[in-house]
Amino acid sequence: MASSTKEIDRELPPLLRVYKDGTVDRFLGSPIVPPIPLDPETGVSSKDIIISQNPLIQARIHLPKLTNQTQKLPILVYYHGGAFCLESAFSFLHQRYLNIIASQSNVIVVSVEYRLAPEHPLPAAYDDGWFSLKWITSHSIENNNDIINIEPWLINHGDFDRFYIGGDTSGANIAHNALLRVGNNGDESLPGDVKIKGALLAFPLFWSSKPVLSESVEEHEQSSPMKVWNFVYPDAVGGIDNPLINPLADDAPSLDKIGCPKILIFVAGKDDLRDRGIWYYEAVKKSGWKGEVELVHVEGEEHCFQIYHPETQNSIDMVNRIASFLA
Structure with a gap:
């Protein structure tokens, strides 16, 4: 090279x-792959859309097979993982995975292509995630002529009374922070007063300056999440205890104001982020938040196993659990 x-x-x-x-x-x-007008494996149609030109924010939208042309479906806004610096809504792995989610759950998936570090250090990904959420929900407003690049699949088939957000790893982190933004500040309500019905957080990326549960004290300073955060957000106030990465930091927004009524969290037994997912789950339960939070602990599996190996029984079970949640 x-x-x-x-x-x-x-x-x-x-x-x-x-x-x-x-x-x-x-x-x-x-690798990056094109959208598929009709996926032969799942029957899902996908295409790429532009949310914003400046900065450039794009998305890949996945539409399951319709029973009729007036059918309305739930919407899942999805933020891909990759440590804020890798992967894409346009990648082979996420194209395949989200076609499966759209098909099995019978939902429209809008997979956001947010800007990546280091070319665009954080908080760019958070800004893009929030802007995308507002742009998508603005389609709920009738006769809204202010939408730039209006998306007919959302207008014609999106049910904004069944609106969800989620993601894996860093994408789950972005979704969590969007939930706090909706829940903690009345000025930040979504267009059309759309309410988020639930959040799917798979192997969420959180960290802090102190180890939790079974995390090693000796290895904590050299941990991958610590190195990643310092690389993708070198100017973060508070460093690894910035509220964006540490939801229990002293100055973090209260978890009791999370802006949805139910959360589904996945952790994997062989994942370095497992204990953080459990830590977050316990913190939400103890916060006074009035919603329902469920933790699914998949023993013996690696980080994001369902994306890499969708054919295994554990992956099939996980997708079925997601479909049940989105139903």
């Missing part, structure tokens, strides 16, 4: 490397 002769500025092994000319090599992540 020609880039091997260039001068390295900084790197985040084994994820990526940044060169002094501003170019970035990403070493992990699945």
